Amino acid sequence: MSTEPDHSPGLRLMELLDLLTRHAKPLALPEVMALTGWPKPTVHRMLAQLEGGGWLDREPDGRRYAMAPRLLRMAESALSNSTQQGVRHAVLRQLVNEVGESCNLTAMSGAEVVYLDRVESAFPLRLELRAGTRVPVHCSASGKLFLAWMATRQRRALLDGLVLTRYTAHTLTERKALEAELAAIRRDGFSVDAEEFVEGLVCVAVPVFAPGQRTVRCALALQAPAARMSLLQARLQLPRLQVAAQALARTLG
The missing domain is CATH 1.10.10.10 (Winged helix-like DNA-binding domain superfamily/Winged helix DNA-binding domain)
Known part of the structure; x- marks a missing residue:
């Protein structure tokens, strides 16, 4: 311009x-x-x-x-209702068939993470989280992923105004510990939730980059009861998650 x-x-x-x-x-x-x-x-x-x-x-x-939140809500609605939604849902469904556990696609919304889409596993023991569900940013795998890829100044401003609420005995409530984990996430390229938000629930998340960029548009995550899939087992599914994330990136335009 x-x-x-x-x-x-x-x-x-x-x-x-x-x-x-x-x-x-x-x-x-x-x-x-x-x-x-x-x-x-x-x-x-x-x-x-x-x-x-x-x-x-x-x-x-x-x-x-x-x-502002109003613009973020409009972006979420547009992404959820676009013509590519069916394609994204099919990618999630195929991923769930491969890994055997629930998977979701999320976006950052203010100081929270919002679920854009989710496909549940066939097991009766599961935590059902529908599209539109919001979860904390500091103790969810997707949330920590978004924080890790934020510009330093933006992340600091967000964390300065955020209360690191304890949800389980594993929640990171110390800023220094959280910052250290975010550095590891940036280095490793994925994030985990080691029963930090819900006791007995583990999660692994990978970034969905904007096409041709290193901007994280969404996060793709696998979520499972620890009694059925350990965090180590969940991490072994990273290659499948990363392939699915690349397919999802192509739908974002």
Whole structure:
């Protein structure tokens, strides 16, 4: 973009939202001006409109704009109801057939993780979590995965305002311990939940990258009762999860 847009005000706002959501970090006014090439008064007015409408939130420093819950909910709904949903569900179903345990596709939503889709195992002993379910970010495999791939400043700002609630005896409630695990996740490329959210439930998650990028759009996870599948056994399924994650990435566009 190099000139001020000449279409309707509504489409201008949508174009600006599209630009903001394609960047994996909050942006300040000068950064948005540089990316669009639009005049400062125009960009300032549009950012104020989007903030006033609940589509954008100001970061704690007061300078940078990030996606607000309203925009995140719309993105979740669009992803869940797109024409590719059937393809993604088929990939999940095939993965469950291969690994024998429940699998889910999640996205980051504010300071939580939201389930976009899930296929349950055929076993009667299972924890049913439907699409739309929200789980904590600090003690779920998918949540820790998203935290690990966040920009450092964004992650610190989120964790600064987050209470590391204890859900089980295994929940990481110390910031230093959590940060150490996030570093290991970035190094290893996958995340685990060692009965940290629900006692007796283990989980392994891998990133679903945006096509051609290293931006994590979603997380793909396997979840199983520890009595039936140990965490070590779950980790042995990583190659299957990673192949499925690549197939899911192709549906995101």
